[in-house]
Amino acid sequence: MSNLFIPNPKEAESIHILREVAAQFERPVLLFSGGKDSITLVRLAQKAFYPARIPFPLLHIDTGHNFPETIEFRDQLVAELGLELIVRNVQDSINQGKVTEERGRYASRNTLQTTTLLDAIEEFKFDACIGGARRDEEKARAKERVFSVRDDFGQWDEKNQRPELFDMLNGRIHQGQNVRVFPISNWTELDVWEYIKTEDIAIPSIYFAHKREVFFRDGMVWTANEHVYRESHEEVFEKMVRFRTVGDMTCTAAVLSDAETLDAVVAEIRDSTISERGARIDDKRSEAAMESRKKVGYF
Amino acid sequence: MTHNRKLIKIATAGSVDDGKSTLIGRLLYDTKSLTTDKLEAIEKTSRQRGFDYLDFSLATDGLIAEREQGITIDVAHIYFNTAKTNFVIADTPGHVEYTRNMVTGASTSQVAIILIDARKGVIEQTNRHFFISNLLRLGHVVVAINKMDLVNYDEDVFLKIKADFEVLVEKSDFKTDQITFIPISALKGENIAKHSELMPWYVGNTLLDHLEVLEPSDLHESTVARFPIQYVTRPRTEAFHDFRGFSGKLYGGSLKVGDEVTVLPSFTESKIKTIHFFDQEYSEALPGASITITLEDEVNISRGDMLVKSSELPKSEKQITATICQVNSKPLKVGDKYTLQHGINRVLAKVESIDSVIHTDFTGEVPAAQLKLNDIGKVNFRLSKSIHFDTYHDNKSNGRFILIDEGSYDTVGVGFID
Known part of the structure; x- marks a missing residue:
């Protein structure tokens, strides 16, 4: 019986990267947000190491303002696959006085996560953190390496990056440095959605159209919830919405949508004229918001 | 997708x-x-x-x-x-x-x-x-x-x-x-x-x-199959107690179940028993595939080894000449030692001599004592161990390497083997 394996080039590249991480580092970890990109990473890691188990734990930095659907999904996935999950809470960093809660109209715990993340890296001595960032997401991300070296302070030195030639990855680092690894760097948002569809990967329900209490500000759809600052004149409506990216409630805007199935979602993404991060409140802060956050150790 | x-x-x-x-x-x-x-x-x-x-x-x-x-x-x-x-x-x-x-x-x-x-x-x-x-x-x-x-x-x-x-x-x-x-x-x-x-x-x-x-x-070039082993997959679970798979990305040509293969550097011969991708088995894989292979015989294989068809052996040498493009501000000089990463395999390399710096306007080359940032030149290396390579001209994936500085660990050069 002839049974030919024809590779999908982007999937093969990601698996190659994940195997390099497992081979080149002592304590890798997969940064898991419960979003579609990190869920895709988990599937790729399954494929990379099958029939062995994924040889690194997942780390979730919980802002405490996550959608309950995401947390429920996370716990279910971890249980099903028998994975090790580490959770570190932004609330603890606030309690320890390391960071201060933002106040006012755009208050969010998004930037505070960086401190919690860097503390967790130090606590567990992780030398490689695998993330689901993609180069098509954002201008500063477009210049990111697959193996991105960070110093002891988690900082990204964008002008001094190691050149990456062909697919030869150099993960050698000094004590105290760590590497952020981005196995799906070369995937687009549409690639991820088409993969989720082909592979029949389960994702949290908030990616599909559902009824939700929302309000409108700056042309974006915000979740009406006790964690999200809202002024009294900002009226709440019940609308059919879905989320295109899943961060925490304070930094992720919804989109009005009737796409209740994966097919409908994929079709919507394909025809969309708004970028994915267009619905990220955190990026709207300034033209260089992402780059500034990355320099100080953001994901 | x-x-x-x-x-x-x-x-x-x-x-x-x-x-x-x-x-x-x-x-x-x-x-x-x-x-x-x-x-x-x-x-x-x-x-x-x-x-x-x-x-x-x-x-x-x-x-x-x-x-x-x-x-x-x-x-x-x-x-x-x-x-x-x-x-x-x-x-x-x-x-x-x-x-x-x-x-x-x-x-x-x-x-x-x-x-x-x-x-x-x-x-x-x-x-x-x-x-x-x-x-x-x-x-x-x-x-x-x-x-x-x-x-x-x-x-x-x-x-x-x-x-x-x-x-x-x-x-x-x-x-x-x-x-x-x-x-x-x-x-x-x-x-x-x-x-x-x-x-x-x-x-x-x-x-x-x-x-x-x-x-x-x-x-894409179509040439002979080269399968560098990235990772040895040993589940040690009840269902896969004796499973010992060799995982990597396949370059150049395809591999089939039953192919007679040689493992480098040991030159041990065996046959491909199974080809896996995730939970499926295949009889043949095309280049570009990230797969896992098992062999008929118990063979001692570790990361950095390479599997090739026995009829298509690469060159195995400790002395190589390569065209180097220097991508770091620290110059490359005679006597310098580097880690040479050939695909995924790392060996130590010493610069024995520099033949020339090549003019990038196709007007030839001149003798040189060092390669500065952005220079392209011909360099002779002596290696701590043999590498198993093809010339870049014959087989791109198996004819290239990077040079890693032993102090900074930066990638300082890229080489194309002559």
Whole structure:
């Protein structure tokens, strides 16, 4: 019986990267947000190491303002696959006085996560953190390496990056440095959605159209919830919405949508004229918001 | 996911102000890949700067320093789709001091677009960009002669530049059908997605049409199979108690169950028992596949070893000569020691001698004592252990390596084995 394996080039590249991480580092970890990109990473890691188990734990930095659907999904996935999950809470960093809660109209715990993340890296001595960032997401991300070296302070030195030639990855680092690894760097948002569809990967329900209490500000759809600052004149409506990216409630805007199935979602993404991060409140802060956050150790 | 769409990876190269960022912005705009919010940001900034046109270069210049200075300082990756093709563009800066970025960007690409300013013609940078395309043995080069709007869309200007460039082509390893010349105006959108009415004398494809008709199978080399072992997969679970799989990415050619193989460096022979991808078994895998293989016999294999067909052994030597492109400001000198990473396998390497620095305008070489940043030269190395290689000319994946500095651990050079 002839049974030919024809590779999908982007999937093969990601698996190659994940195997390099497992081979080149002592304590890798997969940064898991419960979003579609990190869920895709988990599937790729399954494929990379099958029939062995994924040889690194997942780390979730919980802002405490996550959608309950995401947390429920996370716990279910971890249980099903028998994975090790580490959770570190932004609330603890606030309690320890390391960071201060933002106040006012755009208050969010998004930037505070960086401190919690860097503390967790130090606590567990992780030398490689695998993330689901993609180069098509954002201008500063477009210049990111697959193996991105960070110093002891988690900082990204964008002008001094190691050149990456062909697919030869150099993960050698000094004590105290760590590497952020981005196995799906070369995937687009549409690639991820088409993969989720082909592979029949389960994702949290908030990616599909559902009824939700929302309000409108700056042309974006915000979740009406006790964690999200809202002024009294900002009226709440019940609308059919879905989320295109899943961060925490304070930094992720919804989109009005009737796409209740994966097919409908994929079709919507394909025809969309708004970028994915267009619905990220955190990026709207300034033209260089992402780059500034990355320099100080953001994901 | 992308099975029904082909994937083409392109490196763009040009000098400062050749309009490279504008070209990419234009490609994104014409393929409707610029989303409303990005387009709004471009419109806003263009207005603020007082331009009466859309500055598409704003679509790609990502870092704060770049936007301040209006230049590109690092390789950026840009993605766009047409109905038939997924494109990845590695946008590489044109400054002399950043030439290493062209090598980096081109190393993951199959096609280069070399931009030439119609007013300036073939300049030193053009030579260098084409030389690198030739060194890396890219599958195809598009010579885009830009800013035709500033030379009145004059055919003679186009023909003169084409003739100048063809002199370079003759000195290279490229065949003439691997090179295509297209007159364009990225700013005005002439011959990008639509045929220019202002250049009726040009009857070839538009740039986008041309990129669409390229076939990945023509751009990839087809040679012998090389399977470097990245990772030994040992589940040690009840269901897979004795499973011992060798995981890696397959290059060059395909492998089949039953193939007689040799494991390097031990030269042990065995046969392929099974080929796995995730929870499926296959009888054959094509190059590019990240798979796991088991063998008929108990063979001692570890990371960095390589599996090849017994009838297609590579060279095994401790002494190699390679063309090196130095990509770090610290020069390479005789006596220097490096970690040489050949694929995934690492050995120690000592620079025995430097034969020459090669002129990147195809005018030959001169003796040299060291290789400085952006120099390309011939270097002889002595290795701590044999590596199992092919020449880059015969087998790209098994004929290249990087040099890692023992102190900084930076990647300081890339080598192409002669």
